[in-house]
Amino acid sequence: MNAGNAFLTNYRFWRRRWFYPLVSLVVTLSVCVTAPLPGRAFDLLPLLFQGVQILQLSNISDRQEVDLGKDINQQVSSEMRLYRNAEVNRYVEQIGRRLAANSDRPNLPYTFQVVEDPAINAFATAGGYVYVHTGLLKAADNEAELASVIAHEIGHIGGKHLVKQMRQRAIASGVATAAGLDRNTAVGIGVELALNRPRSRQDEFDADQRGLRTLTRSGYAQSGMVSFMQKLLGRGSTPTFLSTHPATSDRINSLKRAISQQPSNGRYGLDNAAYKANIRALL
Numbered sequence: 001m002n003a004g005n006a007f008l009t010n011y012r013f014w015r016r017r018w019f020y021p022l023v024s025l026v027v028t029l030s031v032c033v034t035a036p037l038p039g040r041a042f043d044l045l046p047l048l049f050q051g052v053q054i055l056q057l058s059n060i061s062d063r064q065e066v067d068l069g070k071d072i073n074q075q076v077s078s079e080m081r082l083y084r085n086a087e088v089n090r091y092v093e094q095i096g097r098r099l100a101a102n103s104d105r106p107n108l109p110y111t112f113q114v115v116e117d118p119a120i121n122a123f124a125t126a127g128g129y130v131y132v133h134t135g136l137l138k139a140a141d142n143e144a145e146l147a148s149v150i151a152h153e154i155g156h157i158g159g160k161h162l163v164k165q166m167r168q169r170a171i172a173s174g175v176a177t178a179a180g181l182d183r184n185t186a187v188g189i190g191v192e193l194a195l196n197r198p199r200s201r202q203d204e205f206d207a208d209q210r211g212l213r214t215l216t217r218s219g220y221a222q223s224g225m226v227s228f229m230q231k232l233l234g235r236g237s238t239p240t241f242l243s244t245h246p247a248t249s250d251r252i253n254s255l256k257r258a259i260s261q262q263p264s265n266g267r268y269g270l271d272n273a274a275y276k277a278n279i280r281a282l283l
Helices: 003-034 046-048 062-078 084-098 136-139 143-157 161-173 185-197 202-219 223-233 241-243 246-261 272-278
Strands: 112-115 122-125 131-132
Touching: 046 112, 046 241, 062 122, 062 131, 062 185, 084 112, 084 136, 084 143, 084 272, 112 136, 112 161, 122 143, 122 185, 131 136, 131 143, 136 143, 143 161, 143 223, 143 272, 161 185, 161 202, 223 246, 241 246
Parallel strands: 112 131
Antiparallel strands: 122 131
16 A cells, blocks of 8 residues: 555545544534523533533433443542451352342442441442442351342342433432533432432332343242341341342242242352352351
């Protein structure tokens, strides 16, 4: 290829690379700057020049969600104590990877972390971050029960439940604009929702069904999801998991119906002795 042809090829490549994003930016600016907002006009240009990142949560990409999850994780991790035992963390990671590969969003770079806290709890944030308390690890009788909780949290990620809650909260509190939501504000909302807010009834049922499918595809005993919920429901005091994941009786009945309609031969994870050996550092 001579120098003239090489220059022409490079020119066409760079024109394609920059032309369409530039057109998208111009269109976005024209829409956002001219869109009316209640009570005040909104000018996006100053925000861009100040380096403020704007997220449109209604159609956030996987990459944006993962980046948002990293920022949320940094703050969440600073507010709790992570359990550092390598053996237990490796075990939880192994279970999580097995489930994630069979989930509704297997391409996300999932991160599984153990929180040193006696409360029976687990939660998930955006972009594939799952947290399991040591109290929940000790409360489970076998790997299938623990896997059912992790699968449920992966189900929340599959349904983008936290992202949807963040958008609803931003709109309700008036911090969302026509352009979207400032990234730092989004992170703050995400942290608060992850740590303190109960999930909606609809989200819980959705995460249960997604989690059950993931559990089944992974070869685990479906009974683990039902037995763990029944165990929590039978406790005298309400575990943290039930305060943030409500409507348990109805959820148990719904899961039983789903299992009867889609039975599985999977029996993996019911060995209590093997499970206790894997978490012996906690016992």
